[in-house]
Amino acid sequence: MEQKFKVNQMLTNKNNGYVERIYAVAQDGQPFDLLDISILTHYDIISIDALQEKFNEFGIEFTLEQTGRTYKLTLNSKESADRFIENIAPLFNEVLSE
Numbered sequence: 001m002e003q004k005f006k007v008n009q010m011l012t013n014k015n016n017g018y019v020e021r022i023y024a025v026a027q028d029g030q031p032f033d034l035l036d037i038s039i040l041t042h043y044d045i046i047s048i049d050a051l052q053e054k055f056n057e058f059g060i061e062f063t064l065e066q067t068g069r070t071y072k073l074t075l076n077s078k079e080s081a082d083r084f085i086e087n088i089a090p091l092f093n094e095v096l097s098e
Contacts, residue, residue, distance in 0.1 A: 004096040007034070007085055010078070018063070018074045019081040024089075026096050034089050035073045042069075043095045051088070058087045 004027050011021040022034040032039075040046050046054075048064075048071065055062055060083050061076035075081045 003090065004093045005032075005034075005089075007089075010081060012078065017078070018076055019078060020074050022081060022085065022089075024092075032092075034085070034092065035075070036070075037073050038070045039095055040091055041071070045091050045094050054088060055084075058083050060084050060088070 005024040007022060007024045009021075009023040010019055011023070012019050020035070023031060024034050025031050037048075037051065040051070041048060052064070054060075060080045062080065062084075063074045063076065065072045065074075075084055
């Protein structure tokens with residue numbers, strides 16, 4: 001399946017190496033953060049529980065903090081970020097416009 005976005009920047013915390021933002025651009029030029037998983041839960045693409053199961057399945061090390069209806073996802077390494085982009089990020093295709 002063709003991706004409806006392109007990853008263009010990854011921001012890593014210089015103190016601990018955690019990936020805190022993964023910026024992508026949709027085909028129409030709109031930027032968004034792949035780690036803003038609240039979009040996926042808002043559109044009922046996947047539940048938080050199912051998402052956490054996928055993280056475990058693919059060996060993605062993460063920290064997840066909930067604030068109200070939003071979630072802050074931090075990935076514990078560049079390797080986890082790469083696995084996230086390959087295995088979880090394609091879920092964003094379902095909410096991005098053509």
